[in-house]
Amino acid sequence: MAIHEKSLIRPEDIKSQENLVIDGIDVSGHWSTFISARNITDYNEKMQDEIAALPGGENIHRCWQCGSCTNACTVNALEPRFNPRYWIYLIRMGLESELLRDKDIIWQCVSCNKCTNICPRDVVPEGIMKATAKWLELKGHTEVNPSTHFDEAFMEQISATGRIEEGKTMRMLFKRTGRSLFQDWLIEMVKRIAVKMPMHYVFGMGIEQIIPPRVSGWRKQLGPALDEYVHESEKKQRQALGLDQLISMAQAEVRPAHHKAAE
Numbered sequence: 144m145a146i147h148e149k150s151l152i153r154p155e156d157i158k159s160q161e162n163l164v165i166d167g168i169d170v171s172g173h174w175s176t177f178i179s180a181r182n183i184t185d186y187n188e189k190m191q192d193e194i195a196a197l198p199g200g201e202n203i204h205r206c207w208q209c210g211s212c213t214n215a216c217t218v219n220a221l222e223p224r225f226n227p228r229y230w231i232y233l234i235r236m237g238l239e240s241e242l243l244r245d246k247d248i249i250w251q252c253v254s255c256n257k258c259t260n261i262c263p264r265d266v267v268p269e270g271i272m273k274a275t276a277k278w279l280e281l282k283g284h285t286e287v288n289p290s291t292h293f294d295e296a297f298m299e300q301i302s303a304t305g306r307i308e309e310g311k312t313m314r315m316l317f318k319r320t321g322r323s324l325f326q327d328w329l330i331e332m333v334k335r336i337a338v339k340m341p342m343h344y345v346f347g348m349g350i351e352q353i354i355p356p357r358v359s360g361w362r363k364q365l366g367p368a369l370d371e372y373v374h375e376s377e378k379k380q381r382q383a384l385g386l387d388q389l390i391s392m393a394q395a396e397v398r399p400a401h402h403k404a405a406e
Contacts, residue, residue, distance in 0.1 A: 225248055
């Protein structure tokens, strides 16, 4: 289904003649406005399958472009360029270069799920936005965002102990994102907690910093099963995106260089 919204036409693609007269008729300005033609040659025919292989993107094939997701979108109300329907259209058409033009705003989804609740086809647009943001990271089009670092820190603790300790999660997140723990808001929050929280809770939190809580027998039973599941899921995602093949090709190119250097 074609996209007809004027808001989706890039300003740089709108051309007009300030002074144009044809057969004695002045058609300057608005009357001579047209949209520049574009030749798109870099179709990614596997793009929809790549997004569908990531968590949240499984139902992208159900979309029939009704626009309910964008109409209900919280972010779109403030930033018209944030358009889930349009991005789903680009993904299904394989227009990767067009999608990349909006790579800096796709991650702004706030997961309010208004789009998912109103979608008549159970496409789960919120999930597709998350899958698309992850796809951009895996493909190297964008840097790893803080939410990904948080997810990794969270899963590492779950894998190791079966539980999480909030303080450690925050420390791991700050370390990976290059931030200092001595944030003004964090210091103020700790002060208020120390004043209002009962002492036995504060003492317990302190103990957890030294001896992290863990589920009894976790690493012997459930932990390995979770690690295997995560490993297999990530392997399938890399295969769907062709990342393993790219890594192998890169390694093959590096090996001859090493051999020449050794000689």
